[in-house]
Amino acid sequence: MPISKEQKQESRTKIMQSAASLFLQQGFANVSIDDIMLNAGMTRGGFYAHFESKEALYEYAVIQAARDGAVMHALDSGRQGKDLLRHIVDAYLSIGHVQQKASSCPLAFLAADVGREEKRVRTAYTHVFSQMIEQILNRLEALKDAVMARKVRAALAMMVGCVMVSRALTDQVLVSKMLEDCRRQVYQLLALD
Amino acid sequence: MPISKEQKQESRTKIMQSAASLFLQQGFANVSIDDIMLNAGMTRGGFYAHFESKEALYEYAVIQAARDGAVMHALDSGRQGKDLLRHIVDAYLSIGHVQQKASSCPLAFLAADVGREEKRVRTAYTHVFSQMIEQILNRLEALKDAVMARKVRAALAMMVGCVMVSRALTDQVLVSKMLEDCRRQVYQLLALD
DNA sequence: GTCTATAGAAAGATAGAC
DNA sequence: GTCTATCTTTCTATAGAC
Numbered sequence: 388m389p390i391s392k393e394q395k396q397e398s399r400t401k402i403m404q405s406a407a408s409l410f411l412q413q414g415f416a417n418v419s420i421d422d423i424m425l426n427a428g429m430t431r432g433g434f435y436a437h438f439e440s441k442e443a444l445y446e447y448a449v450i451q452a453a454r455d456g457a458v459m460h461a462l463d464s465g466r467q468g469k470d471l472l473r474h475i476v477d478a479y480l481s482i483g484h485v486q487q488k489a490s491s492c493p494l495a496f497l498a499a500d501v502g503r504e505e506k507r508v509r510t511a512y513t514h515v516f517s518q519m520i521e522q523i524l525n526r527l528e529a530l531k532d533a534v535m536a537r538k539v540r541a542a543l544a545m546m547v548g549c550v551m552v553s554r555a556l557t558d559q560v561l562v563s564k565m566l567e568d569c570r571r572q573v574y575q576l577l578a579l580d
Numbered sequence: 581m582p583i584s585k586e587q588k589q590e591s592r593t594k595i596m597q598s599a600a601s602l603f604l605q606q607g608f609a610n611v612s613i614d615d616i617m618l619n620a621g622m623t624r625g626g627f628y629a630h631f632e633s634k635e636a637l638y639e640y641a642v643i644q645a646a647r648d649g650a651v652m653h654a655l656d657s658g659r660q661g662k663d664l665l666r667h668i669v670d671a672y673l674s675i676g677h678v679q680q681k682a683s684s685c686p687l688a689f690l691a692a693d694v695g696r697e698e699k700r701v702r703t704a705y706t707h708v709f710s711q712m713i714e715q716i717l718n719r720l721e722a723l724k725d726a727v728m729a730r731k732v733r734a735a736l737a738m739m740v741g742c743v744m745v746s747r748a749l750t751d752q753v754l755v756s757k758m759l760e761d762c763r764r765q766v767y768q769l770l771a772l773d
Numbered sequence: 774g775t776c777t778a779t780a781g782a783a784a785g786a787t788a789g790a791c
Numbered sequence: 792g793t794c795t796a797t798c799t800t801t802c803t804a805t806a807g808a809c
C-alpha cells in the first residue's frame with residue numbers, strides 16, 4: 388500500500404475509534420462531527436474526505452466499537468470453555484463496567500440508538516451481535532450445541548440488560564444487588580459454578 | 581381546585597405524556613421542545629410556563645412513561661401470583677413489544693439516555709425501577725421472599741436486554757430466537773411452567 | 774487530505790401581546 | 792397561560808486555500 392493510502396487509512400481508523408468511543412459515552416445525537424474530529428486530533432473540514440455524512444460513519448463506528456470492546460479482547464486472550472465464559476461474565480457484570488463509561492459494551496449502550504437508525508446501521512449491529520455469539524460458541528468446544536446456543540443468547544440478554552439498567556440507577560446498593568443477582572443466575576444458567 | 585389550576589394541570593399532564601411518548605420513540609436528544617408541544621396540541625412559547633427547561637421535564641417524563649407503560653397496566657389488572665408473572669412476561673417478550681415503538685418499556689428504552697443524565701433524572705428512573713419490582717413482589721403473596729426478589733430482578737434484566745437488542749436487529753429469525761430463548765429461561769427461572 | 778471560513782438550518786430559551 | 796416573534800448558539804455540510 389502506498390504511503391498516502393496508508394496515511395488515509397490511519398486517519399480513517401482514528402476517526403472511527405474516536406466516534407465509537409464518543410457515541411458509546413454520549414450517544415449518537417449528543418456528539419458533533421467537531422467533537423469526533425478534535426478527539427481524533429484533526430479538524431472539522433477533513434471529515435468529509437472519509438465519510439459522506441455523520442450517519443454513514445455510524446455504521447463503521449458500531450463495528451469499530453465491537454472490535455475495541457472487552458468481549459472481543461477476552462476472545463483474543465486464548466481462553467476456552469468455561470474458563471472463557473467465567474472471564475467474560477465476571478468482567479461484564481462488574482462495578483467497573485457500570486461506572487467506567489470509557490470502555491462499555493456496544494451491544495448494550497448502542498442498542499437503543501441503533502434501534503432508531505436506518506437499515507445499514509442496524510445491519511452492522513446485527514453482524515456484530517451474531518459474530519460475538521458465534522465466536523463464543525466456537526471456543527466452547529465439546530460444550531457447543533443447540534441448547535448451549537440458546538443459553539448463551541439468553542445469558543447475553545441478561546448481562547446487557549443488567550449493565551444498562553445499573554448505569555441509570557443512583558442507588559448503589561441496588562446496583563450491587565443487580566450485578567450479584569444476574570451474575571448468580573448466569574453462572575447457574577451456564578453451569579459455571 | 582379552581583378551574584384555572586385544573587386547566588394548568590391538564591396542560592402539564594398533556595406535555596408530560598407527549599414528552600414521554602416522544603422520548604421513548606426517538607430519544608431525548610432527537611426530540612425538540614417544538615415537537616413536544618405540537619404533539620401535545622400547543623405551541624413552543626407555552627412550554628416555559630410549566631417547566632424551566634427541557635432537562636427539568638425529563639425527570640417527570642420518566643415517571644409519566646412508567647405510569648403509561650404496559651407493566652403498570654398489568655399490575656392494575658388485578659392479577660396475582662404466577663398468573664400475573666406469565667401475563668407480564670408474555671406481553672414483554674413479544675414481537676409486538678419489539679416492533680411497536682409506540683408503547684415501549686421505559687426501563688429499557690430510556691436506560692441508556694438516563695444513564696448519561698444528571699442525578700435528578702436518574703433518581704426518577706431509580707424510583708420507577710424500585711417501585712415496579714416492589715409492586716410485582718407484593719402481588720406474589722406466598723411466593724414473596726428474598727430468593728424470589730433476586731429472581732425477579734434477574735428476570736427483569738433479561739427481559740430488558742432482550743427487547744433492547746432485538747429492536748436493533750435486522751434478522752427477524754434471530755429476533756424470534758432471542759424472544760423464545762429468553763421467554764423459556766425466564767419461565768424456568770420463575771417456575772412458570 | 775487537511776486546514777480555515779462560512780453558508781444555511783435547527784434548537785433552546787426569552788420577550789411582549791392578548 | 793398561551794400565542795407569535797426573535798435572540799443566540801450550535802450543528803451539518805460545503806467552499807476554497809495550501
